[in-house]
Amino acid sequence: MAISRQETLSTTAWVVERPGPVASSPLRRVERPIAPPGAGEILVEVAACGVCRTDLHLAEGDLVPRTPRCTPGHEIVGRVLRTGSGVTHFAPGDRVGAAWLASTCGTCRYCLAGRENLCPHSRYTGWDLHGGYAGHTLVDARFAYPLPEGPADEELAPLLCAGIIGYRALERADLPPSGRLGLYGFGASAHLTAQLALARGATVHVLTRAEEAARLALELGAASARGAYDRPPEPLDAAILFAPVGDLVPVALAALDRGGTLAVAGIHLTDVPALNYDRHLFQERTLRSVTANTREDGRAYLAEATRQHPVVHVRRYAMSRADVALADLAADRITGVAVLMAP
Incomplete structure (x- = not known):
């Protein structure tokens, strides 16, 4: 899919309209604009997104949304559609993953000591920034993971947080x-x-x-x-x-x-x-x-998982049924992990 640098896409996304119990339908499906990637960003077309209990905490208000009408989801597998200026290690068509840790300051004493998970200025996918319960999402390329071509999207997605x-x-x-x-x-x-x-x-x-x-x-x-x-x-x-x-x-x-x-x-x-x-x-x-993770944790785990090939017990849901997936998670009706699949 080719887009110009100035073009703004419209993407279908779930948002936390009003946090509350799942039975109160806190999620709403909307169309919202998504700008082309800025400097250091990649625009990702979402293929699959895992459903995490953190998403449930966000929807129900245990975690106060840091972005109005935030789109949940931080176990994202997709393809790069376009890269912003300064991105050299990803290209359109690359398979990538985005996880919970979305950005850090890089200059505080925690970041400099290799403990970026404790960065006071850290931001998180699907909490501070819009996440993967959507057709497209923007990701800081420094915090994206290159993914191998072999495993299925739904098998890779849970690795990125769970x-x-x-x-x-x-x-x-x-x-x-x-x-x-x-x-x-x-x-x-x-x-x-x-x-x-x-x-x-x-x-x-x-x-x-x-x-x-x-x-x-x-x-x-x-x-x-x-x-x-x-x-x-x-x-x-x-x-x-x-x-x-x-x-x-x-x-x-x-x-x-x-x-x-x-x-x-x-x-x-x-x-x-x-x-x-x-x-x-x-x-x-x-x-x-345990607080979040560092990028080194992510790289180390993905490398170990590539060698070990864990069995990922997946229950698939269409992206259009994210509200159902969260309700099933809340009711403990999921064994293994739920994954939302793009059309």
Whole structure:
């Protein structure tokens, strides 16, 4: 599709019209203009976009939209339509991915120390900037990922957030070689993280309230799958909390062996109840949060996933049914990951 530098496209997009419960229909489908790419930007025609629980938090108001009538979606796979001035490493037709981290300042002490995920000026796809629940989107070329031509669009899309944030959470959990890992919640990110940990030689125990998710965990190689509040069959060296449920923090801490670490992977978490020092933190147990990701996390995970070929359990939805996909996610009717597909 050729467009002039001055031409403004019209694209069909979902926007968060009025944040609220999914039942109140917070998403609205609209036509909106999208300008040609500016300096350092690429214009991407969206082929697929994963549906993340963060999108649900945005739609329901747990995350306050930073852009009026924001278009959600930050697991974007597509093709470059046009490049803005100064872009040299992408060309029209290239297959690219866009993820949660959309831009950083590049000059603060966090960016200079390789911790750009903590940049106070960071911006995020589908929160600060319009995301991938649309036909087209603009992406800062410095934060886009080149993607291989082999895998299907719907298999690549979840890697760009569910996979990357799982990778960072696993790094933050300090799992020792051949260690025992507990995963609390088993949705899009956890089912990819489990495969990553298993490929590294870990023993994985899954704690989830969903029976279908428990079955999937066992199919993928988990050593056990029990209820979310149950005790795992052995002490854990590390655990990752994916479920946005603060009540599970003391449960997971109590399941850790001495010196174990719990990483909380969600961007939103309900209130954490009071912790008992002796039972939950003594003997050098560690509680950590996980904040976004760096581009290096993204590159490292995508390279590892290319070697390992994780099984991505996808439920496909037409882009026109994004509201249905979010409702199904809210009701825990999705095992694996939902992906919106372009026409």
